[in-house]
Amino acid sequence: MRSTNPDSNSRRSPNTSPETAEKILSAAVAEFARHGFTKTTVRGIAAAAEVSPGLVIHHFGSKDALRSACDEHVFERIAELKAAKAGYATMAVQMMFDDPEMSTAVDYLVKSLLDPSEHGQRYFDHYVDLVESYITEGFAGYTFRQSEDSRGQAATIAVMALAPSLLEHRLHSVLGTDDTTAMMTRLAPHLLDLYLHGALESVPDNSQPGDEEP
Secondary structure, eight states: OOOOOOOGGGGSOTTSOHHHHHHHHHHHHHHHHHHOTTTOOHHHHHHHHTSOHHHHHHHHSSHHHHHHHHHHHHHHHHHHHHHHHGGGTTHHHHHHHTSHHHHHHHHHHHHHHHOOSHHHHHHHHHHHHHHHHHHHHOBTTBOOOOOSOHHHHHHHHHHHHHHHHHTHHHHHHHHTOOSHHHHHHHHHHHHHHHHHHOSOSOOOTTOOTTTTOO
């Protein structure tokens, strides 16, 4: 099975302060989420973290390596927050998006997924890997129906999970919401119902086996 939990120590060079590294990571995630990956600079990240640009490079080596570390950091934080709130079912969505750190992480995630570079593809691949591990191993007490094509199943669930964030502005117009928390709180019961019960109540009498799964 693919590894979805790389060693967090790989994010920083040896003999450096974990606290400083985490401070830089948090600042970098926020800067990347706010300005995008092209416009964000090491100098800007350093200013946000209140450290020198040289210290950023000392910890992470380059802007590209720092971005890779941010990818892992965001994935871990989203997974941790989802697991911590999973027991609250649909209320978990509002609870997570009321958390400023979660909102920033989702903004970062969207920027990464829309990035046409190899980084963006790697990020989506990593997300599908994560979902596939949930299907295989379960998540926070939930178990998934198993498919012969677990990769296809994982990709489908990943698309469903990511679509609201990628289409946020369109959804605000359709739903009459004006922030992410309100939008996701509105969608959450329907997403959960789809996961638990599917979308179709009945199928035509003359349908063939498998037709009920468009």
